Structure formats: C-alpha cells, structure tokens
Amino acid sequence: AFVGKNGEGKSTMIKAIMKEIEINGGSVEIGHNAQIGYFAQNQAAQLDENATIFETIDRIAVGDVRTQIKNILGAFMFQGDDIQKKVKVLSGGEKTRLAMIKLLLEPVNLLILDEPSNHLDMKTKDIIKDALRDFDGTLILVSHDRDFLDGLAEKVFEFGNKRVKEHFEDIKGFLVHKKMDSLKEIEK
DSSP states (O other): OEEEOTTSSHHHHHHHHTTOSOOSSOOOOOOTTOOEEEEOTTGGGGSOTTSBHHHHHHTTOOGGGGGGHHHHHHHTTOOGGGGGSBGGGSOHHHHHHHHHHHHHHSSOSEEEEESTTTTOOHHHHHHHHHHHHHOOSEEEEEOSOHHHHTTTOSSEEEEETTEEEEEOSOHHHHHHHTTOSSGGGGGO
C-alpha cells in the first residue's frame, strides 16, 4: 500500500513506474517479465459508452475465459438481461466493477490501483477486494481506505516529508505502530 498525505508523491511514484513522466536524478527498473495493469481514478470513464456490458468483456476475453464470461459477470453482480445494458446507462459503481473485470482479464502480473475504492458502496468494495485477493501477482494500492487495504496490503510505503518509509507490516500493524485509528489521521 502507498499511503500518505495528498501531494506527498504517491501518484508521482505511480507515474514514474508507468513511465508517464521523466525522472530527474534517479531511475525506475521494471522487471523484464512484469506486465502492468493500471487502474486510474477515472478508469470507468474510459469504457466504450455504446457497448453493452457483455460486449465490453467479450472484446478482451481470450481462450477458455470466453466460455466463462457470464459467470465472471455474475460474480460482479451483472446477471440475466443486465448484461445487455449499454455502458452509458450504468451507475458509477457499476462502471467501476466493469472496468475492474476488464483489468483483471488482461494478462498482467502487476496491478497498480489508484484509489480503486473511491465512491463505491460496501458490497462493491467487497466484490472487488475478493477479486484482488484471488489475483496471482503483485498489487500496488494507493488508498486512504483502511477497510479496503485490510487483508490486501502486506507492506506499507508511507509517503511524507519528502521521503518514502517502508513498513514491513500490514495496514493494521502500520496503524498500531503509528498509534492511529484510521488513515485519515495521516492527513493531519
């Protein structure tokens, strides 16, 4: 997990990893087999509004997964005739779920998620969290949501005072160590 006040460099670090910005006085080395999937805060807005839910997933599903599309959609609460709805009529949470399915079906082994739980209801958060728990790769999560990070993050990188401090503990251990009840206290 990447945690810290806004403006301390979490998003800049992600942009550096994604090679979206130039790096002055340093470098980023990505492992030669790393396949990166990126979930930005505006990911849902990048879906094709005129495609149906089914078409959105059908376009990227390959191999044996193609026979499982309806089951996968069902696991993310898209069932029956719902899968024929156009993306443009979906709620923000539904679009986020659809964007997450799309990302999880890509052949990636490193997922970078920037505030993936923003504006989601508890049920949607739980569905996405379960899917991420089953992800067989490395996750980098930028979040202020302690409940979302709980059980996902095994290491915490704290951004603050122009430094990044590595904590070899989960989010609960980090908060105990920092004598905090929630990540909102980092903002103070």
